Structures are given as C-alpha cells and as structure tokens.
Amino acid sequence: MPRHKTSLAKKIGLPPGTLLHTGLSRETVPELTVISYDAEQVAERKISPGELSTFRERTGITWLHVKGTYHVPTIEVIGEAFGLHPLVLEDILTPGQRPKLEDYGEYSFFVLMSHTMVDGCLVSEQVSIVLGGDYVLSFQDEHSDLFKPVVERLLNAKGRMRKFGPDYLAYSLIDMVVDHFFGVLEHMGEFIETIEQEVVANPQPSVLHNIHELKTQMLFLRKAVWPLRELIGALERGQLPLFRESTLLYVRDVYDHTAQVIETLEMYREMVSGLLDVYLSSLSNKMNEVIKMLTILSTLFMPLTFVVGLYGMNFKYMPELEWEWGYPVVLSVLGVMTCLMLWFFRRRRWI
Amino acid sequence: MPRHKTSLAKKIGLPPGTLLHTGLSRETVPELTVISYDAEQVAERKISPGELSTFRERTGITWLHVKGTYHVPTIEVIGEAFGLHPLVLEDILTPGQRPKLEDYGEYSFFVLMSHTMVDGCLVSEQVSIVLGGDYVLSFQDEHSDLFKPVVERLLNAKGRMRKFGPDYLAYSLIDMVVDHFFGVLEHMGEFIETIEQEVVANPQPSVLHNIHELKTQMLFLRKAVWPLRELIGALERGQLPLFRESTLLYVRDVYDHTAQVIETLEMYREMVSGLLDVYLSSLSNKMNEVIKMLTILSTLFMPLTFVVGLYGMNFKYMPELEWEWGYPVVLSVLGVMTCLMLWFFRRRRWI
Amino acid sequence: MPRHKTSLAKKIGLPPGTLLHTGLSRETVPELTVISYDAEQVAERKISPGELSTFRERTGITWLHVKGTYHVPTIEVIGEAFGLHPLVLEDILTPGQRPKLEDYGEYSFFVLMSHTMVDGCLVSEQVSIVLGGDYVLSFQDEHSDLFKPVVERLLNAKGRMRKFGPDYLAYSLIDMVVDHFFGVLEHMGEFIETIEQEVVANPQPSVLHNIHELKTQMLFLRKAVWPLRELIGALERGQLPLFRESTLLYVRDVYDHTAQVIETLEMYREMVSGLLDVYLSSLSNKMNEVIKMLTILSTLFMPLTFVVGLYGMNFKYMPELEWEWGYPVVLSVLGVMTCLMLWFFRRRRWI
Amino acid sequence: MPRHKTSLAKKIGLPPGTLLHTGLSRETVPELTVISYDAEQVAERKISPGELSTFRERTGITWLHVKGTYHVPTIEVIGEAFGLHPLVLEDILTPGQRPKLEDYGEYSFFVLMSHTMVDGCLVSEQVSIVLGGDYVLSFQDEHSDLFKPVVERLLNAKGRMRKFGPDYLAYSLIDMVVDHFFGVLEHMGEFIETIEQEVVANPQPSVLHNIHELKTQMLFLRKAVWPLRELIGALERGQLPLFRESTLLYVRDVYDHTAQVIETLEMYREMVSGLLDVYLSSLSNKMNEVIKMLTILSTLFMPLTFVVGLYGMNFKYMPELEWEWGYPVVLSVLGVMTCLMLWFFRRRRWI
Amino acid sequence: MPRHKTSLAKKIGLPPGTLLHTGLSRETVPELTVISYDAEQVAERKISPGELSTFRERTGITWLHVKGTYHVPTIEVIGEAFGLHPLVLEDILTPGQRPKLEDYGEYSFFVLMSHTMVDGCLVSEQVSIVLGGDYVLSFQDEHSDLFKPVVERLLNAKGRMRKFGPDYLAYSLIDMVVDHFFGVLEHMGEFIETIEQEVVANPQPSVLHNIHELKTQMLFLRKAVWPLRELIGALERGQLPLFRESTLLYVRDVYDHTAQVIETLEMYREMVSGLLDVYLSSLSNKMNEVIKMLTILSTLFMPLTFVVGLYGMNFKYMPELEWEWGYPVVLSVLGVMTCLMLWFFRRRRWI
Numbered sequence A, B, C, D, E: 001m002p003r004h005k006t007s008l009a010k011k012i013g014l015p016p017g018t019l020l021h022t023g024l025s026r027e028t029v030p031e032l033t034v035i036s037y038d039a040e041q042v043a044e045r046k047i048s049p050g051e052l053s054t055f056r057e058r059t060g061i062t063w064l065h066v067k068g069t070y071h072v073p074t075i076e077v078i079g080e081a082f083g084l085h086p087l088v089l090e091d092i093l094t095p096g097q098r099p100k101l102e103d104y105g106e107y108s109f110f111v112l113m114s115h116t117m118v119d120g121c122l123v124s125e126q127v128s129i130v131l132g133g134d135y136v137l138s139f140q141d142e143h144s145d146l147f148k149p150v151v152e153r154l155l156n157a158k159g160r161m162r163k164f165g166p167d168y169l170a171y172s173l174i175d176m177v178v179d180h181f182f183g184v185l186e187h188m189g190e191f192i193e194t195i196e197q198e199v200v201a202n203p204q205p206s207v208l209h210n211i212h213e214l215k216t217q218m219l220f221l222r223k224a225v226w227p228l229r230e231l232i233g234a235l236e237r238g239q240l241p242l243f244r245e246s247t248l249l250y251v252r253d254v255y256d257h258t259a260q261v262i263e264t265l266e267m268y269r270e271m272v273s274g275l276l277d278v279y280l281s282s283l284s285n286k287m288n289e290v291i292k293m294l295t296i297l298s299t300l301f302m303p304l305t306f307v308v309g310l311y312g313m314n315f316k317y318m319p320e321l322e323w324e325w326g327y328p329v330v331l332s333v334l335g336v337m338t339c340l341m342l343w344f345f346r347r348r349r350w351i
C-alpha cells in the first residue's frame, strides 16, 4: 500500500524553517530544467544550481522545474536566488504535506499531492509550486514525467500558451495534477466492477482483502483531494492578486473537475461500503445453505439409524426378529420414512 | 447498470478547451431543429449546420435544439455562429459532466444530467443549455424525445408561452428535466415496495442483488440532483441577469420540486438501508430455525440411539437380555424419553 | 403503511400552473365554510362556490375553510375570487407537497403536512393556507376535524382571539398542525417502549417487522417536520410583512414546539436503531445457546455410543465379552465418562 | 428509565398560554422561599403566595425560589405579581420543555433541564428562571436541593456574591445546573469502565441490556445539553442587555464547561457504540469456539463409530471376525485414527 | 488506558474561581524556572515562589515555567504577582480542561492538552500558557521534559529566537505541543499496520481488544486536537492583539500542522473501523470453514453408519447375511458411496 507517511515526526522539537529532508534518502542528483519563454520565443535548458542566479535577470517568463526534492543544498540555493521564506523551503523538503495555498505577497506558494497510475500501481508524490511575478518554480519528489504534456505544449504549440502569463502556467500544472486523478478514478471504477462480479458469482475471502485495500487507497486519495478543492476554490474567488481575470475562467473549469473527482470518489466509497454488505450477506447465505444441508442429512439418517439400531438389540424375546417378513417390513418402513421426510423438506422449499 | 462514466480520463494532458468527443462513437448524424417564435408567430425547421449563420440575424426568439453531441464539427460550427467559449464547447462534447451553471456575460451556460425511465430502464443523458439575449441552444447526448412536450406547447398553445422571453424557455427545459426525476422516483418507490414484500415473505439471495442495484442507481441519481438544486437555487437568488423577475416565480416552483426530489431520494436511501437490515435479520432468524431443528432432532435421537446401542452389546452376562419383558420395557423407556424431551422443547417454546 | 406518494409523476411535461388533481379521485363534494368575524361579532356559514364573490366585500376578517381539495372547479372559483396565482392553485390541488412558505406580496401561501393519530392509525394530509390582508383561506385534503378546536375557540370564546388579526388566525392553524405531532410522538414513544420490552423478554421475528414499520413512519414524519421548522423559523425572523410584531411572540412559541418535535423524533430514531442492535444481539445469543446445547449433547453421547458400538462388534476373540463383570464394568465406565463431561461443562459454565 | 415525557400531547387544541399542569399530579403544596439581599444585608423567608405583592416594592435584589411547579393558582399569582406573559407561565407549568432563552424586554426567561445523580439514579427536572431588573424567580419541578449551595453562599459568605447584581445570581443558578452534569458524566464514565471489563472478561447477555440503557440515558442527556450550550452561547455573545459586562467573564467559563460536557458525552457515545461491537465480536468468537469443539468431536468419533459398526454386522462370511488378532488389530487401528486426527487438529491450531 | 478524567465533578456547587487542585495529590514540590532574555543576553534560574515579585520589574522578556500544578499556594502566589483572574488560576489547577484561548485584555490565557509517547505509552497532560506584554507563564501538570527543546534553543542559539517577542515564545510552546502529536500518530500508524497484518494472517480475539484500545485512544486524541485547531485558527485570524504580524506566518504553519494531525487522525479512525469489519468477516469465514468441515464429515459417515447398522440387525430371515459375497459387496458399496460424495463435494468446490 502506498502509505506516503507524514515524516513530520522526525522534526519534533526542531525550530520552524529547519531545512532537513525527511523523505527516503537518495543517491541521485536532482534534475533542474529551465524553460524561458515569451509570446515570440521559447528555450529549454538543463542547468546546475550554480547557474541559477543568471536567470533572475532575464525578461519574459522563467519556469524552473526541479525533479527530486531530497537534496537540501539545491533547495537552499534556489531559495536564495528567488528570496523564498524558510517555511516555504521547509515545506518543499518535507514530503506528505497537506495541500494548501499560501500568499507571501511577492510570490504565492502551492502544495499539491499528485496521484497517478503507473503500470497499475498508485503512485503519489508531493508537488510544490511557487508563482512569482515573472517566474514559476515547480518541485516534484520523484523523477516521473508528470508535467511532460505541459512542457510539450509550451515547446511545440504555435505559441498560444506562451501568450498567457505565469499564472496560466501555474494553472496548467495544477490542471495536470487534477487530470491524473481521473486516471486513478477510472482504474478504481473498473476494480469496483471486478469486485462486484466476484462478490455475486463466487465470494472468496480474497474479496475482503481487495475491498479493504481499495478503501484505504480511497482514504489517501480523499485526503489529497478535499484540501485541493478548497485551494482551487480560494483561487477561483480571486484571493490571489497574481492570478489575472482571464485565467480565472480556466480556474473555474479545473474547480469543476475537482468537484467531480470528489463526488465520484465519495460515490465509490459508498459503493464499496455496499459491496462489503453484499459480501457479508452472501457469507451468511452460504452458511445457511451448508447448515441446511447438515440438518437435512441428520434428519434423514438419524431416525433410520435409530431403527436399524433397534433391531440390532440382542434381546432374547423380540418377536419381530423371528417373523419371516420382519426384514422386508423394516426396509419398507425405512423407505417410507425417507420419502415422508423428503416430502417435508420439499414443502419447506429446503430442497 | 447504467454507469455513465466520466470519460475525462481520456483527456489527461490535453489543453483546456480541446474539442474531442469522449463518449461512445456513432455513425448517425446529429439532428438540428430550429424554432423561431415571438408572441404572434412560430416556425419549426430541421436545418443543417451550414444554415446556422442566417438565424443569428432574425428578430424574435431562436431556439436551436441539437440531438446528438458526438459530432465535433457540428458543435464547432454552432460555437462559431454564437461566439461560444471553447470551454463551453468542450463541456458540451464531454458526457458525464457535473451539473453546473456558468455565467459568461453575454450568455449563460447550464449543464444538467437527465434521468428518465424508458421501458423500465433508467436512461441518463447530459443536457447542455446556452441562454443568450434572444436565443436558447440546447444539446442532448441521445436522440430521445426528452423535450417533446415543450416543443408541442410552443407550437400548439395559443401563444401563452411564446409571450415570455428566452429565459422562460430555458426554465421550461430545466423544469422538463426535473419533472422526469419524479417518474424515476415513482418507479423506485414501487420497486422498494416489491422488495419490502419479498423480504418479509420469502427472503431470497436475489433480494440482496436487487437492493445493491437500487442503491447504486440512487447514488447516480443523487450525484445528478444535489448539484442541480444548487444550480436552481443560484438562479432563484437572482444571480443570473438574463432571468427576469417574472420568471423567478417559476424558478421558485422548480426549486421546490428539486428539494422534493432530494428529500424523497434520501428517504428512499434510508428505507433501502433499513431493508438490508431486515433481510440480514431474517437470514439470522432462518438460520436459528434450522439450527434449532437440528438440535431438537439430535436431542431426540442421540439418547435413543445410545440405548439401543447399549442392548446391542454382545456381553455374555447381560441379565436384561434374558428377561422376557426386556424388549417391551426398553421400548416403553424409549417412548417415555421421547415424550419427556418433547415436553421440554414445548416448554422452551422451541416447537 | 400510509405512503402519501408525491403524485407529481402524473404531471410530467405539463406546463406549470396546470390545474389537475393528482390525488385519489372522489365522488363527494368539497365542503366550504366561511367564518366572518371582528372583535365584536362572529358568524359561521356553509356556502357554495357561487356565493364566494359576495364575501370579498365584507369588512372584518373572513376565514374560508375548504375540506376536500380534489374538485378542480371549486379551487378555480376560489382562485379567481381572491386573485391567486396559478402556481398556488396547482400546489393546493397536488397532495404530497413539501412544506413551504411563499410570499406573493398581497398574500402569503403556506403548505404544511399534517400527521394525526386517528383510531391508532397515522393519517397524513396536506394543509394549504393563504393569508391575505383581511382574509385567511385554508384547504385540507380530507374531511377530518383537524381545525375544529380553532373554530370553537373563535365561536365560543369571549372574543379574545377575535381581537387579533388574520395573521393570528393563520398562526393558530399552524399551531394546530404542530400540536398534532405531539399526539403522534406520544403514540410512537409508547410503541417503542412496547418493542423494548418484547426485545428483552422474548425476541420474535415480528419485532423486526414492527421496527421497520416504525422506522418508515419516522422517515415520513421527518420529511414533514424539518421543512416545517424552516418555515416557522422564517416567520419568526419576521420575513413576512403580514405578520405583526405582537403575533411573533406566539410564532416563537410554536417554533420552539417544532424544535422539540424534531429533537424527540431524532432521539426516537436513534432509540429504534439501538433496539435493532439489541434484537440482533439477542438473536446471536439465542443461537449461541442452541448450538451450545447441541454441542453438550453430542459431547455426552458420541463417546458413549462409540463404547457401546465397540462391544457390539462380533469378533470371536473378545475377552471382555466373556468376563462375568464385563457388562457392569462398562456401565460404570459409561457413568464415569458422563460425570466427567458434566463436570467439564460445569467448569466452563456451559451448564 | 427516567423518561421525562413531553406532556404536550395533553394540550392539543388548547389556545396558547393555557395554564394547565401536565406533569404528574401532587398532593403537596409548593414551597416558596424569598431571599432579599444587597451588598450589606441578606434575609431568607418562607412565604405563602398571598404575601408576594409586598416583595415587589422592596429595594435591593429579591430572589423568589419555588419548589414544585404543579400548583396552577400559585404560578398564576406569581405571574400577576411580576407581570409575566401567559406563554411564560405556560412553559413553567409544562415539564419537559426544550432548554431555551427568551427575551421579553423587561425580563428574560430561561428554561433548563437539570440532570442529577441521586442515590445512583439519574433524576431529571425542569428548571425555569425569570431574570428581571432587580429580581430573580426560579422554579423547579421537584422538591430537591438542587440550589442549596447557591443559597448557602448567599447567606454565609462575607457578601462577595451579594455585591453582584441579579444577573450574577441567574448565572450562579445556570452554573449549578451545568455543574451537576459532571456528576452524571463521572457516574457514566465509571459505568462504561465496568462494562468494558465485563465485555472482555465474561460477555453476558446482561451487558447488552446495560449498554442499551446507557445509550438511552445519553440520548436524554444530549437532548438537554445541546440547546443549553446554544443558550449560554447566546448569553456570552451579549444578546441579553440584563447581563452586565463583568458577569460575561463568568458566562464564558460556564460556556466552556458546557462544551466540555458535550464533548465528553459524544466521546462516551462513541465508546459505548464501540463496546457493542466488541460484545458482538466476542459472541461470534464464542460461537466459533463452540462449533469448533463440536466439529472436533464429530471428526473424532464418527469414523470410530463407523468402524465399530462395520464389525457389528452379522454377515456369515466375514473373515476378520474369525481372526484371533482381529479385535486387538481393530483397537489399534482406532487408536491410530484418533492420534492422526488429534495431530491434524493440533496442526490447524484448533486444539 | 490513559483516561485523564475531567475532575470537575469534585467541584459541584463551589463558587467559580475556587482554587482547589482536583488532580491526583502529590508529595513533591512544583519546580519553578525563570528564563529572562532579550536580543543580547539570556539567564536561567530555578527559583522559589517567594522570589517571584522581583522578576516583575526586570526589563526584557521573562519566561516563568512551572512543572507541577498541584500545589495551590504556589499558583496563588504567581496569580498575585502577575495579577491573574481567579478563573484563570482555577483552570490552571483543574486538569482535563478543554483546550481554549481566552483574552483578558492585559494578558491572554491558553489551555492545551499535550499527548506524548513516553516509552511506548501515551501520556497526556494539560499545559496552560499565559502571555503578557513582556512575559510568558507556562504550567504543565507533570515533571516531563516537554519544553526542553525550546529551552535549549533559547539558551544555546545565536540569539535568533531571542530577537522575537514573547508572542513568538508562546507560539514555540504551542508548536512544541503540536509537534508531539506527530510522534503519537506515527506510533499509531505503525500499530495499525501491525493489526492489519494480524487480521489477515491469523485473526485472534486479542486483535479485537487492540482495536478497541486504539479507538479509545483516538477518541481522546481527537478531543484534544479539534479545539486546538479552533484555537490556532483564531490566532491566525489575528484575534489576539498581543500576536505581532511577523509571528502570524509561523502561526499559519502550525495551523497547517494541526489540520494535518486532524486529517490523519480521522483517516486512521476510518482505517481502524475498516479493520474491525475485516476482522468480523474473517471470523465469519472461519466459522463457514468449520461448519463446512462438519457437514462434509457428517455427509460422509452418516450414510455409511446407517448401512453398517442395517446389516447389524438381528432378523432371522435376512438373505444378504447368508450370501458368501455379502460382506465384500457391502464393502464395495460403502467405497462407491464415499467416492460419489467426495466427487460431489469436489464439484461444489467444498474440498
């Protein structure tokens, strides 16, 4: 289960703004990509942290994208170059944050939790975005290709996206994160249908395990999406001066999608909860069937066994034993008893 | 189960406003109907997308109704003719949207989810409505006759409805969608009564399946109605300048109906949830009955079988076996034991 | 079960304000009573619809009470005489409305759902009230004596109630409806106590049926009372200009009662839900008892039966069978086994 | 169970403000105590209703405390002496009111539900308080010593409490009522711990009854406390002009306590609900144990009994029966079968 | 279970502001530490209550930290020295308060509930903080090292923290309390994973006990955290004039952490609730298995036992007994019956 734990327990007692990476430690180096663009031109370059300062002076819009947030010195250099508050840097370095939006005046800070399906597995990573007057910084925990479509649209398109400001770029990144939730929901919806068929056709104990796993995943998803809606709702109400009027139409669109994600998720939660009820009931039904079979069997054979035991007694004076027709009569009696009982069960609709 | 899936997963990474039909693909051609009317006259014509531009210049009110939203070029032509935003066109082309109301200044955009009973099956389709200053555009996914009564009222009536503006027409379409929910609820109410009788009379495992199916349908209905109430509530509070004061009385009426749909639906949900409890309890009751029967039977026959087994032993020196009255005495003892046990069960009210 | 169905499904596609009675059809004629009063005098008369117009010109306060809302022409005549909006007349004619309060400027329109206990049965009917500047119109679906106490207070009292305006009369009618809920709640409370005793003393499957019935009734009651509180709350906050300051003290009193009805109802709901848990647990307990008895019995007799079967074998060389003391020894062994097992069960507190 | 029923059902159809006692009827006479005090002096007297009018003219603060609210004439006399509204008198006479706060301009009216533990039993009674400019009236249903500590503080203290106004006295009475809830909660907490130990150690059916009883008591408590918090919250927000600024600090304190009562109560509710789950699970566990025992037993003895039955057959030609070692061999086979099965159960961890 | 009981039951009837310690009584003496600091210097001293008055006159910021709140005279002396309201002193002396924030004008009063993991046990204690213009008072019930990291930062750091005002110190103490919740949550998360594995691998009754314990702990945690979030939210909205603008950024950070604690806690609650469902289902599954085994066994042996009983009868005229091939034929019949039944069970997938 992808339990992206909040590693804040490691920082108990440390002063706020302490820069310490609390996720898994890595050997690899973070990857920094800069895309500078305006309506006319666009350029992409991989850079090293040392080259950062030169970018602050450029005209046009600068997008710095960082893959891998585990390297403290890199984050510190970026923080200095763009004048970020230590609390911002701390949040970037601490995976498992709650999605939120913070306005620091000259720039705004977004934290999102992205969930994607990679080869049938649910992968979650924290995405941090800093939106300034003429720049966007984005950070993702892993080296995944989460924002590849945005990069491509920026580089390849006939410049439509490049005509908008950095707020539109920030919107596009948020939109990308929300889009991926639909992929996860589609996967979940298919899984629910599979479980539905299993529960009805052949309820196995493994169903229970699948339901539990699904429920836990939904809880994590929920924890990521509810604050995200809050965040985008605040954007839509115009609480961020850096977002222009023209971009807000698009924000309204992505807000709508977030609402849809939440409502679908809550519906799935209720459906899965209903499946558990169905599973438990079908367990009860199966037990009823088994016990009914046991009872039918006992009802049939116990009297028969008693009768044959009766004539197995060794009393000297048992007239029936001497009769020539004793054995056939007993056999007939046993047959009639069996028929009567079968008829009784049939009438009760047990068989 | 009519799972009208959100097909937004197909659009991950595409820029907002990308016109791509995400529903099932069709061979047929969308059907465009134009009704132009004012207080004095009314005219209905089926048209092709090419003829659209001529209608923008007419006086009076123009209602363009489109059946089938799967044909991207048609939607694009309409979008150009009426100057609609790409996000609006995208929503029209994407079935499974969340019901919503968006104000674009010169026009307003409504998305609704319609649910109707067609031959005992629940059919859901997305309905999109654009309300302009002197026109109404309506789009439905399927070729159903959802809005036929409105068309007939417009054509046949003595002109009462034609005296009102386009806002009243938009209201009438929304009202039509809400009206159909009552048909669905009536069907569900009858189904619940059927299940109720089954559960009490003869609880079969199929009941469980029916309850689960019903619950899932209710979840889909719920997802369609709650945002609808929100939407109509916003209308009623006068948030849309295109709706005149005189129409708001009617909006209040349809708001009322939506509230009634929701409350009935929530009541049905609780009733169905209660039925599940009744079903599970009656399963338990039945199992109790069966096990009780097994126990009664064992209690009766185990001692009897022991006694006859006892006198089936082959010891040389067993005085009872020699007695002349041995057999009748044992028979009597067996009879008395049976009576005692029956009396015991009767006293415990087991039989 | 008194399922007062919303018959709005019959009106799908009809224009708003269509006057069509959707309840059960009747043969009888509606009963119209007019009470005209002011501080000095009071007069009561049964009238026919044709005489209505004369009453509009009288001075003092006019109360027109209509029993039976199934006769469309009568309602239409009243609507014309008092200038009521078609949507109001439609609501009056459609039983099963959601309780609500609508202000039409010159008059206000109330819809209430009344629930009363008549001979131990829960009877519900819709009550519609129109409050004008100097008149009150009231409509009830049935011919019950719901408002008899108000009529009597008006006719018999020394005129205290006649000194107040028509708003006080409207308040009195609403108060009457709320009062009857206490009768229903008292009945339910007693029924819950009965079920409580049954569940503890002798849990029968019928208990389950009673609980389910009660739960369904509560759902209907709930659907009637929650919007009623909303309605009276709006009155209390002074949203209706036709209600004078002096009457609002009384509205606060009836608001209080509605809150009490709701809280008692919700408490009863939780109590009944708890009773279901107790019932299910006692089912489990009973099954435990029965299975324990079966196990004790089998544990006692299976070994005994094995032993007597052992000495029922027909081997030629079985020394025990030849012993003189064989039989008594086996009998003693059987006795000791029995005692040991009884002691074992006693220690486990099974018997 | 102390079901303090709302007796409003007895008043259906009566005009508002009808003075009628709806609780249990009594033979005893209500007890009226008057305490007159100012910063310098204090005097306590038991009086009869007739002496009331003299007290209205005194200077200083007058506290009239009435034990027993079942005597209509007494309440009427008090109402006249202090000019109370009939609706106030009606509420005082009607036990089982919802806690509330009503401002009548010259005086304010409080209704509270007090719950106290008396000799291990939960006793609830309605407390009504009228706060005027220089007087406080308090009414309790029973003759309990609910307010004794307040009386003593007033009489014995060095005058600290006498320096404050009548609003502080009213606060002290409310505080007294809230204080007693902690006694009830402490008792409940201890009862929950007892049940917890029982459920784990030896789950008896009586546990179920205790849990149900506790749940019902909590529902009643809850119904009394939630509106009480609302009431005190309104006081704290300064909605009552008769409460001075200096007293509001104390009101904030009692508000805090009410919040604590509610949160503890809700926590207990969840704990009790969890105990029910534990109880039901332990029932299941016990049943599992019993059925496992039955199955082990049957598995052991059924094959053995079959084998001995086999050699109990009377066929003429059964070679084994003639063998000299037949009997010992069969005995050994039976022994080996038993050992195998015991080993099998041990491996499955059944024994 | 760490049930930090509200001991307010001991104070029923006492006047507000009565100083009485209601927790467990102690023999030890409270420990008073004073840290005086400004941007340049810092000094720490353990003092006795008598020395307090001298500290009020110092310049710079004074932090008085008190370990142990059970000694009334000490608290009284502090109250006098800093002019605290009796209600504040009462709250400090009463463990088990609800977390809250109260503004007394010249100073503000905070109550928090701290939960920490000490050697694998959950320890909770009340923390009270008084924030004045140039001083901070902090009180903790126990002698734990809760605030040690703050003390060290103050003494050892290069003075960064000493540059901020007393509001930052108060923030640091609150932050410390919130930090510790993450330690508790981490512990709980690990415990949940342990239970998860147990439930799937080998569901023992002890699991149930663990789940119940965990649920109860979560209830206590929840009761401490929800009001804490409210408190910090009020701080963040700037309701306290003593908190400077610059500190509010840090308050926003700790608010975020509290939200994260709450959401993680609620998620854990749902996960644990799901584990209970899994446990109950696996109990049902196990019972199904056992009963299935019993039924298979009975189905196999009952018919066999009947047949051998049949030929154990002692009738004189039973032709089969005389046949030479009787015994082998019967043995074959028994073998075939067994095979048929095994095939039947295999087909039903029972074995």
Ligand SMILES: [Mg+2]
Pocket (backbone or CB within 6 Å): A263, B226
């Ligand atoms: Mg929603």
Ligand SMILES: [Mg+2]
Pocket (backbone or CB within 6 Å): A266
């Ligand atoms: Mg939810």
Ligand SMILES: [Mg+2]
Pocket (backbone or CB within 6 Å): A266
């Ligand atoms: Mg929701």
Ligand SMILES: [Mg+2]
Pocket (backbone or CB within 6 Å): A266
């Ligand atoms: Mg929900």
Ligand SMILES: [Mg+2]
Pocket (backbone or CB within 6 Å): A270
């Ligand atoms: Mg729900």
Ligand SMILES: [Mg+2]
Pocket (backbone or CB within 6 Å): A273
């Ligand atoms: Mg559920």
Ligand SMILES: [Mg+2]
Pocket (backbone or CB within 6 Å): B263
């Ligand atoms: Mg509702």
Ligand SMILES: [Mg+2]
Pocket (backbone or CB within 6 Å): B266
């Ligand atoms: Mg609901």
Ligand SMILES: [Mg+2]
Pocket (backbone or CB within 6 Å): B266
């Ligand atoms: Mg709802």
Ligand SMILES: [Mg+2]
Pocket (backbone or CB within 6 Å): B266
């Ligand atoms: Mg609801």
Ligand SMILES: [Mg+2]
Pocket (backbone or CB within 6 Å): B270
């Ligand atoms: Mg509910």
Ligand SMILES: [Mg+2]
Pocket (backbone or CB within 6 Å): none
């Ligand atoms: Mg629920």
Ligand SMILES: [Mg+2]
Pocket (backbone or CB within 6 Å): B273
């Ligand atoms: Mg529910």
Ligand SMILES: [Mg+2]
Pocket (backbone or CB within 6 Å): C263, D226
């Ligand atoms: Mg309430």
Ligand SMILES: [Mg+2]
Pocket (backbone or CB within 6 Å): C266
């Ligand atoms: Mg509710």
Ligand SMILES: [Mg+2]
Pocket (backbone or CB within 6 Å): C266
């Ligand atoms: Mg409620």
